[in-house]
Amino acid sequence: MKEGPDIARIGTLIGDPARANMLTALMGGQALTATELAQAAGVTLQTASSHLSKLEDGGLISQRKQGRHRYFTLADGAAGTLLENIMGFAASRGHLRHQPGPKDPALRKARICYDHLAGDYGVRMLDSFVSRGVIRTDGENLMVTEQGRVDIGQIGIDVAPLVSSRRPLCKSCLDWSERRSHLAGTLGKALLSHFLEKGWARRSSESRAVLFTPEGERKFLSLFPLERPSPEP
């Protein structure tokens, strides 16, 4: 058995708890310094440094020097997607780190999944799109309808420039807290950016939670109404 890709290497990289914590922290989408990642992982700076170089060699993260800091991010969207997949699978098998679901209710409600919105609000957004015919689905694949482009335009997002050849426009991503799908892809990213730019919400400094202002929450809920419970896309 010496054929094929070396999945064991990727597995080993993700399999260490300290490295897994670092990667989870980087799923927040923001660049973090080695010191911050050491804290997130609960190890000293020396240990973290060793882990970070291994993750970089493995192609999971990349770094950018800036002054005397080194900022680390996930290498690219593929790395984020991979981690999302593994999280979804782990959650589907009940492998949670502290009993059922996150303790933090804010995290259950809305959090960042690499570059898009996850949690209750993320799921609601996709449900709303599907029930209103903005997005159509056939089992797993998602497509924005003609009418959907108009509706999304009214939110203030132009769909056209989001269609790139590298990344899909919309993609479903299994939500580990809701056990449902939420919206990923360039559209999912654009929507989250839009909420943050408009000041409807901000990222928590400590976790991946996304905190909505009262007004932002009101606007979000009216933009994404739930007519009736829709089937899992």
Next chain:
Amino acid sequence: MKEGPDIARIGTLIGDPARANMLTALMGGQALTATELAQAAGVTLQTASSHLSKLEDGGLISQRKQGRHRYFTLADGAAGTLLENIMGFAASRGHLRHQPGPKDPALRKARICYDHLAGDYGVRMLDSFVSRGVIRTDGENLMVTEQGRVDIGQIGIDVAPLVSSRRPLCKSCLDWSERRSHLAGTLGKALLSHFLEKGWARRSSESRAVLFTPEGERKFLSLFPLERPSPEP
């Protein structure tokens, strides 16, 4: 950092070379005994037994007792998809176990990817579908067109019963040897089954390679013509 799914557990399971070899062997889609998996992994039966119980506890595989044998398979489609994803990611970072690509040319040409066809032939099949308008794509998602249902029906496969709510009809799956996508999903599975049933090809007993007969190869190539190189879906 104690939130969320335990990705480290999944990583650790996949991260051991012996276990990774077992999982790779099970990607062939056939149920294998503990002894066979021990051979595939290159360890003794005692060691294999320990690994197998860990993989089962982790929800990656399941077993079925039959007489004095125990047959192991991947737990479900989700487990297969997860491994496919990791393989694709590992290949995209150049993490191959023995230099560029598989040594075995048969494996490069056609092999089983859990339950569908991969390799040169798998990629060609999807390319042909896309260039002929049988399948339409928007970045990542794949959809069978109206005309496509007819065309696939002429091959001898009825699309209607393949549409299940649990698994998508068609899905793209990154091919680690070709670095292109091939066709997965229930349609991909049905096509492979069809080739095997018709006797156009058979599975190799030693590896995941799919061996076409001369006649099967002729039919395959005429069924899936390549008009001109099509862009990566």
Next chain:
DNA sequence: AATATGCTTCGGTTAGGATCGAAGTATGAA
């Protein structure tokens, strides 16, 4: 220049887990 901060490298320790031999259990065959 001198000092502080951020990070890496080196060296030695330690713990977890992969490994296998040997013995034990279950199923089937003679």
Next chain:
DNA sequence: TTCATACTTCGATCCTAACCGAAGCATATT
């Protein structure tokens, strides 16, 4: 009943890799 096959469990060994203290390097501040 006896023997053989398939697999699991136990116990001991051994090795890797995670870990941190100490020292070193680089960049910024004074």
